[in-house]
Amino acid sequence: MTQSLDTLTHALLDAARKAGADSADAIALQGTSVTVDVRAGALEQAERAEGTDIGLRVLVGQRQANVSASDTRPETMTAMAERAVAMAREAPDDPYVGLADPEQLAKDLSPSALEMADPADEPDPAYLQVLAERAEAAAQAVSGVSQVQATSAAYSARQVHMAATNGFSAGYARTGSSLSCVAIAGEGLHMERDYDGDSRVFAADLRSAEEIGRIAGERAVERLNPSKPPTGTYPVLFDERISSSLIGHLLSAISGTAIARGASFLRDDLGKQILPDTLSVIEDPHRPRATASRPFDAEGLPTARRAIVENGVLTGWTLDLATARKLGMPPTGNAARGTSAPPSPSNWNIELTQGDQSRDDLIAAMGTGLIVTSMIGSTINPNTGDYSRGAAGLWVENGEITHAVNEITIAGNLRDMFARMIPANDARPYLSRVVSSVLIEGMSLAGN
Numbered sequence: 077m078t079q080s081l082d083t084l085t086h087a088l089l090d091a092a093r094k095a096g097a098d099s100a101d102a103i104a105l106q107g108t109s110v111t112v113d114v115r116a117g118a119l120e121q122a123e124r125a126e127g128t129d130i131g132l133r134v135l136v137g138q139r140q141a142n143v144s145a146s147d148t149r150p151e152t153m154t155a156m157a158e159r160a161v162a163m164a165r166e167a168p169d170d171p172y173v174g175l176a177d178p179e180q181l182a183k184d185l186s187p188s189a190l191e192m193a194d195p196a197d198e199p200d201p202a203y204l205q206v207l208a209e210r211a212e213a214a215a216q217a218v219s220g221v222s223q224v225q226a227t228s229a230a231y232s233a234r235q236v237h238m239a240a241t242n243g244f245s246a247g248y249a250r251t252g253s254s255l256s257c258v259a260i261a262g263e264g265l266h267m268e269r270d271y272d273g274d275s276r277v278f279a280a281d282l283r284s285a286e287e288i289g290r291i292a293g294e295r296a297v298e299r300l301n302p303s304k305p306p307t308g309t310y311p312v313l314f315d316e317r318i319s320s321s322l323i324g325h326l327l328s329a330i331s332g333t334a335i336a337r338g339a340s341f342l343r344d345d346l347g348k349q350i351l352p353d354t355l356s357v358i359e360d361p362h363r364p365r366a367t368a369s370r371p372f373d374a375e376g377l378p379t380a381r382r383a384i385v386e387n388g389v390l391t392g393w394t395l396d397l398a399t400a401r402k403l404g405m406p407p408t409g410n411a412a413r414g415t416s417a418p419p420s421p422s423n424w425n426i427e428l429t430q431g432d433q434s435r436d437d438l439i440a441a442m443g444t445g446l447i448v449t450s451m452i453g454s455t456i457n458p459n460t461g462d463y464s465r466g467a468a469g470l471w472v473e474n475g476e477i478t479h480a481v482n483e484i485t486i487a488g489n490l491r492d493m494f495a496r497m498i499p500a501n502d503a504r505p506y507l508s509r510v511v512s513s514v515l516i517e518g519m520s521l522a523g524n
Contacts, residue, residue, distance in 0.1 A: 332399025
């Protein structure tokens with residue numbers, strides 16, 4: 077008989093105590109996924125996966141160890157606990173590890189208001205195949221598209237339960253539905269590729285297959301006949317598809333792990349202005365139907381809406397319990413973990429203040445410059461913020477898009493880039509990172 081995830085986590089805690097752990101926490105994950113791939117109007121591949129994974133962290137004094145398994149038999153859990161305790165006894169002391177105090181734990185454990193799981197039944201694979209076929213057909217119908225490389229429709233459902241010897245015990249369910257299409261335009265050595273896709277908690281919220289396929293095809297055609305742009309200093313518009321990577325660099329720089337190690341170019345900027353004073357970065361783990369929502373974090377602490385950057389001023393770090401203790405600050409309820417590692421800081425749903433101009437308005441105002449639609453590679457110095465990435469996109473002359481460009485290196489410093497950010501108003505509000513297209517003046521481009 078299959079055991080409940082609640083039962084599994086408490087069995088792991090019992091095994092840890094018997095093995096000699098002073099305290100412990102456990103996580104159990106049970107998931108199902110279905111993926112259907114279509115190519116040339118026919119089913120190319122269909123996969124279904126099911127499984128249960130368990131993870132156990134034990135603490136012996138101020139030493140910790142983590143073990144995981146996908147076997148939930150009692151003898152396996154006993155062996156896991158014994159091995160984890162033996163590993164912890166050999167681990168170095170860490171004065172900052174430890175479970176939350178009971179009074180720190182979340183009180184409201186219900187995820188129902190967050191709508192994290194679609195109540196609809198798991199879709200039939202045949203239905204997923206039809207969605208993929210419709211998207212592929214729409215892409216193929218775009219003039220200039222020579223083939224569709226891949227079209228996939230997928231569904232996943234996952235249940236999570238966490239428990240700890242400090243009395244915490246709670247879980248939630250999460251679902252996801254997605255549809256993606258990759259189109260190729262051109263022939264021979266002059267082929268270009270691009271994509272579109274959508275991923276939602278509720279399947280009914282997905283954009284239509286026809287729209288996804290059409291946009292993938294149009295984007296691929298738009299990239300045909302690229303050239304290298306001139307080398308120089310130009311304004312750069314980061315398209316909404318990739319602009320969230322800029323905020324990702326900010327989030328990495330304010331992670332408690334980076335701050336505690338002193339490995340962040342923002343380590344001395346708490347309370348200082350890092351963005352224009354019209355911009356804020358808000359974290360909201362309670363946004364309904366968003367993929368990163370959750371009522372509590374991986375250490376059982378309550379999650380809450382907070383302003384990471386408020387009116388341009390950096391207000392705080394992203395902390396789990398260990399990094400908060402090391403920095404002498406209260407935790408922010410941002411611990412995340414899987415089964416194979418202890419908790420570490422992570423961010424939930426993020427939103428950058430949107431601007432009052434459209435993407436087209438910013439393009440018209442930029443004169444001559446670059447619209448970045450894709451990036452490859454990355455050279456980011458976390459200590460200095462120096463930034464260099466390969467890019468491709470569209471060239472703008474006199475405020476109008478003229479042709480595709482590629483083989484570009486864009487460079488700058490993240491601190492300077494943050495200070496010059498001008499957002500558009502085209503962000504998609506349902507994403508876990510709601511970031512519009514962003515214009516940054518005066519970036520260095522290396523092309524011809």
